Amino acid sequence: xxxxxxxxxxxxxxxxxxxxxxxxxxxxxxxxxxxxxxxxxxxxxxxxxxxxxxxxxxxxxxx
Numbered sequence: 107x108x109x110x111x112x113x114x115x116x117x118x119x120x121x122x123x124x125x126x127x128x129x130x131x132x133x134x135x136x137x138x139x140x141x142x143x144x145x146x147x148x149x150x151x152x153x154x155x156x157x158x159x160x161x162x163x164x165x166x167x168x169x
Contacts, residue, residue, distance in 0.1 A: 114142040 118130055118138035 110139075110142050110146055113145060114138045117141050 114135075115138075118134060121134055121138060122128065122130055
C-alpha cells in the first residue's frame with residue numbers, strides 16, 4: 107500500500123508539472139491513483155511471469 111501511495115503522489119506531481127499547474131483537482135488525484143494501480147498490476151504480472159520463466163528453466167536443467 108505504501109508503494110502505491112508513493113507512486114500515486116509521484117504521478118500526481120508529474121501530471122501537475124507537465125500541465126504547468128500548482129493545484130490538483132479531484133479528477134487529477136483519481137487519475138494518478140488509477141495509473142498507479144495499473145502500473146503496479148503490470149509490475150506484479152511481469153514479476154510473476156519472470157518467476158515462472160526462471161522456475162521453468164530450473165526445472166529443465168534438473169531434468
